[in-house]
Amino acid sequence: MGLAALAVAGAARADPPRVSPPEWLVRPDGEDLADSYPGLARALSIEGRATISCAVDVKGRLQDCVSPTASPQGLGFDKAALEMSRLFAMRPRTVDGEPVAGGTVRIPIRFTLPPPGGASAIPEPFVTPAALDAARRAARLSGIAGRLARGLAGDLDRIEADSADPMVRAQGLAALTEARRQASPQVAEVVARSIAAQLSPAEVHQWVSHMNGPAQRKLDARGPELTRAFAAAQATHTQIVLANARDTFCGRQDCNGETSLADMRALAEAPEAIIDKPRWSRAPSLAEARAAYPLAAQAFRLSGWAMLQCRVTQGGGLEDCEVVAQGPRRLGFGAAGLKVAASYRLDPDLLAQGAAGDRVNLPAVFSIERGTPPTRVRPRPSRALALAREIVRAQGIEAQADHAADLGQWLLSHQPGLDAAVARDAGEAYRGAVIADLPNLLNDHAAAYAAVFTEPELAGMAAFLRSRAGHLATGRDDAFNVRLAQALGEIQVKADAQARTAFCAAHVCAAD
Template identity: 25%
Template sequence: MSFIRFGSVAALLVLAGLPTSSIAAEEGRLVFAARPKASEIKAAFPAGATVTGDAEVECAVADKGVLADCKVLSEYPMNRGFGAAALGLSDRYKVKVKDEAGASAVGRKISYSLEFLAPGDANPDWVRKPTGQDLAGVFPVAAVKAGKDGRAVIRCRVTTEGFLDRCVVLSESPAGLGFGQSALALAPQFLMSPKIRAGQRIETEVTVPINWAGLAEGGFASVGKDRLILDPPWKSAPSLAQVEAAWPKAAAGVDNGQAALRCGIKETGALDDCEVISELPKGRGFGKAALGLAEHFKVSVGPGDAKLVKLIHVDVPFRFRPPGATGRQLTKPRWIQMADAEGLALAFPQAARKAGVKNGLGVVSCAVTTEGRLADCEAAREEPAGLDFAASAMIVAGSMRMNPWTKEGDPVDAQRIRLPIRFEDGGDEEEGAAEAPAAPAKP
């Protein structure tokens, strides 16, 4: 576990698989005053072991906070020496003699867990950390008005490229002031080294608690005088070909890059007055490439919203890969146009209705266009078979549209998805329903 401070703003990062200590407290929470150093854990890797392992040890707290009567609770893999290695580090721990409630810690039980990385293995770690400026830049307007600092916890997947993906808010406090959304706004600007096991990059999850401290009364102007939005409904966005064409010449030999823009919005929905707010690696042209792609974005502006958009700023993330590179995934698109009840009712297969079947499932495989629409759909599966549910699903899919730019910073075109659509026959009222989660098409 590492604790990262940025001026008056602090962010706490908890990485899955890092050496951690779990505390079993009977009253107030027990707190470790000392732990083994990373170099000591590395040096304790069991002789003869060839894979990463972990162990949990339970001890009693003795005088002056030292640990005594320690025993191994668990180890994995078994019989590889990880339990003994963890036990041998018990003298590197020390517990504060008073718990958080002020009660004595002596005589109470406490446990710690350690992970021992095999040579060549690694856990995710920061490549680009959030800066104090990053955190201040998304401080919620509602929190400014309320004069309150806050905290949010997000959980993200770290891809094999080190991007943070599929982030969700686990908690925020105080609730309702926007700290969760502000934390999500930061995720596309971060980059981490991926998890490595046996020489292979592996996807994993990290939990990132972020604290905003000392900003509520900082006296800075809120972004856009009103609010900052993320992942707006895009009317248009750059295509994969345009993103690949923007790959900077100065980035030769770089595996990938990322950037983020903060832009105003014109009455037409086009982006205006964009500035680069993050770029990694720096000096390789990714910020300039993002600025060059800004002209291809346009926000869907509804009737009567023309004046409102002048008060709004939008953060636009970008992920860059060398032309022809793989790695993009479309696992959870944001649908901005779905089939309505009338359309679903009209699409319910007549063959199923004549057979007296009231519900069914059609699964189709479709290509995604630059506009986020589905094209070249093929029947993949249907239940019950032979009643045209897959054919009906193709009709429904043609009326749907996803956001053409993901909240992580990728175009959606040139990919295929499998789309399951469930139909229910409403009888005389002819009502229908569809459930359409998307997943990558199987090869």
């Protein structure tokens, strides 16, 4: 659901110093508002507003923001508005032409939703009761209706970490969950009607016969065995992909983590550290170190290090940290070292001796075992293997691998704080490795099928997947998918409206 409007304006306070009127250099747009919109309020179609009050620093950035008002309360509009404060920047006030810090600004933010609307209804063809009953059996036996109903309820998981107050969130989720649970029979019915609208009675009968046939019964019985084989194939694929991606990436970028002459010179020229033998009362946990580990380096199993120099605070923490040297140089280990530096605390005994204010060298080492990629056993070519490959393709493994490649490339290419060229090379190396190894992944999955089914059984399964019914069963019929998506969208809108009515009977849902 998109967002219709973002209203922001600055209103100056009466108390000096003031920022009036605010001259915005950067402020969030509708897409930023959509990203920040509280998930529970969005699901329940509740609009709101909030005000943030912030100090303005010398660069025009907002600091020390608070949200004195928000309405309706408890739905997270105040926290969402505070999250958006980092997206504002204004021209700072000046004294004698020089920018100075100071002043406050109040920003009202209005959270609005677009008016309801949707695609035109798809006409329902006439379907005989017998044909609809058969379509209901196909929907039930194939598991499509059950998966979609579970997905309708499972979509609420994203709200669990929402910014709403815990009690309000629990009550809102309960209303949404109950409304969508009650919609399950409607999901099953729209799946059946969509099947009946796309397939002839003979094609529906073919689908039901396939689901009741011996090959399907064997698939149900041997399902856990196949699942384990597929998981093993995927694990092998992942390890080989990452190893090959690392080789490609390190052919383009320097992955050497050894200390160079330039590093030694940087260490020698750095300001002298006074605390030469620091003792720490707290150091980063394993989880904190993992969270700081550069994503590409961790994925490609590359070790690295950084040497920081920091100042000790009165409480024993570290501030004003600078990266003196790092290796490999461009893979983000310096930024990772700065992250873990926040977790260190100097030993109280050293603080008692006057260590506060002194500088200290802090080595940050990130190490990961590389291991050896597994060796594949390539299956021997056969007609059974060729049929199994056709089955695996029909089930969409290539599309899944392509999606995984795109997602991995995006994640590796959008690493904050990493050199853009390095991030781009990491993403391209990963995607290329996934696509290059896809034929082997297909073979591994096909070999798992060929080990369970006879050649005639594989031939029957492949023949069904070539049929129109097989295309519907595996999500390869665009007309069926469009019809189903629209019908499910209508069910969700009605269920969420029902949930909103139930929720708003016990809560204030209108903005002041």
